[in-house]
Amino acid sequence: MSMFEYAPAPESRDVVDIKPSYGLFIGGEFTDGSGPSFKTVNPATEETLAEVATASSDDVDRAVQAARKAFDAWSGLPGSERAKYLFRIARIIQERARELAVLESLDNGKPIRESRDVDVPLVAAHFFYYAGWADKLSHAGFGPDPRPLGVAGQVIPWNFPLLMLAWKIAPALACGNTVVLKPAETTPLTALLIAEICQQAELPPGVVNIVTGAGETGAAVVAHPDVNKVAFTGSTDVGRLIARTVAGSGKKLTLELGGKAANIVFEDAALDQAVEGIVNGIFFNQGHVCCAGSRLLVQESIQEELLAALKRRLATLRLGDPLDKNTDIGAINSAEQLAKIRQLSEAGESEGAERWSPACELPGRGYWFPPTLFTGVAQSHRIAREEIFGPVLSILTFRTPAEAVEKANNTPYGLSAGIWTEKGSRILWMADKLRAGVVWANTFNRFDPASPFGGYKESGYGREGGLRGLEAYLDV
């Protein structure tokens, strides 16, 4: 028992006004979708939040046409004018930050502490960052007048609904493209609030179009012949399908896919900091993070000490109401994802790894999974190879730096990696050898609009963020 119990500190949901039903955002207007509507639920309570329209392929076609119609004028605007629209959007996001954060936590299940302090500030920062590029593209190293691609079809996942929208829309618009974006079917609400923000910013109609729906709607966006650029963030399996669909079409494609990152702790690491980094690495956003540090590689000599410290720390994590400001671990986003996490965790046990969770009471309704560790994990186990996308950490050991590199790179993925050691030369040596797009040394899960993000190997291709992130949306 802790010395003091926490009193509940719920963030008020009065700040959001959820309508009973939502349509599509096409050509600057909310319109009906012609597909059957679907329900979006609060994963913490299973309460239905709203009915949302499904965009049929005809609706997607309308959205692409609206984007095409808007393209000439938008790409023809001076960059400084496009910038001002993006700055406006960034400002309105800041003004309506609390509303966005609460709605994100309601629809996604992530703790308000994260949506308020991480997601929404990064979303605003991302629009600010790319706004500033819009009138500086001639200085970006792509020649005197780099051109946009045209209409961008963008499909985003449910783990960071707003942040992934910002990563897609902000650079696309800054470079002069227009977009048709499909949010995930379990988290469509904040994208629709952004549509409203586009209206408040008086963004020209058709520059941003939002079509809601499931996989079929996304497939229609990707396959549409008048889309010039496809950007997708999501699973590697869907990424493969998209790459196959887009093959031969001449569409520019960027993919940000799955990961199975190694978080590597050496015996000389600052242990308390490493423990915080490990916890942040795998339990941030319930582990629904493609770059999560889901494989802990710990040097054999400190295995027991680290494991004991990690277990002590896990016992202090608070799981529950995402809107409670004390909550560390919120709800799993959907019943489907919960089933997948359970299935892989069961495979971990049946393949011989040892499972541990702190004493942790799960709410009676909603989708929940306790923070979980597996020890005695072999590289051949499914929980060491497959992306679980949940709060489940697989712990493996190593003896030498070379062995750590070998094990870390022994995966078809290559999105991120972590290194914990006090020795600078070892950090640089490891960072050089790890085949991953982002390497966090003595930190983990840091994101910034100025910093390129994206993977090696089967974690996809292209970068989002920074100067490199412009390339995805320019004809270069």
Next chain:
Amino acid sequence: MSRLAVRKTYKLFIGGAFPRSESGRSYPVTSPKGDFLANASRASRKDARDAVSAARKAFPGWSGATAYNRGQILYRIAEMLEGRRAQFADELGLGKKAALESVDAAIDRLVWYAGWSDKITSVRGTANPVAGPYFNLSTPEPTGVVAVVAPADPLLGLVSVVAPVIVTGNACVVVAAERTPLPAITLAEVLATSDLPGGVVNILTGHQAELAPWLAAHMDVNALDLTGVTDADLALRCEQDAAENLKRVLGPAGDDWSGDPGLGRMTAFLETKTVWHPMGV
């Protein structure tokens, strides 16, 4: 009595060695006029797999070599090519003037790319001013093993697709131009005497339509350059199969190698790695 020439056997180039095709097959290569020139090895699926293994084995050493060292070796390739100028000019089967111009352009292209080895990182890397107390740097790194279908231009085209792939640290497996493969094997002799580590460049001769699909579908190939594929159906099939392990794909291109190459052939096979570290005392 005139002396009878000693002819060269044209073989494959895999892992720094010159094996015949394991399949024991060959195919006749003729001049544009139809005269018999030589029997080239007709590489098989197994040869392609062996070449990928050799490239994978060579990759850590080559990508780990200093940029200066890679630049020195590319420059050395240019030197060796210069020394065999006349031999290549004969082998190209063009008029003498055109042939020499083409060889010279290939040499100059190698020199141009050699100089990029220790500059591309400065041009493509970024220091990122993140909103927090962190050191944050992005640098380009080679993608890994690249399968290249070389264009018809047998020397300048070949050099123009291979040099940008290897100068940044990738290893490659090249399918030489199907009807004019002989200069590719002679180039392999140049590569083998330029201190280029075995396996960094592997050259297969044979049928494009037979070899390219295996390389496109190979799970240990990281990227695919379809420059030399002229059959649109074959290119589409290769690009679709490349999706299976998310290969980076560079599509078919025309066969004019006279212009400014730009950075595109290098950047197509580069990844960006971003490293973060907190600042503190």
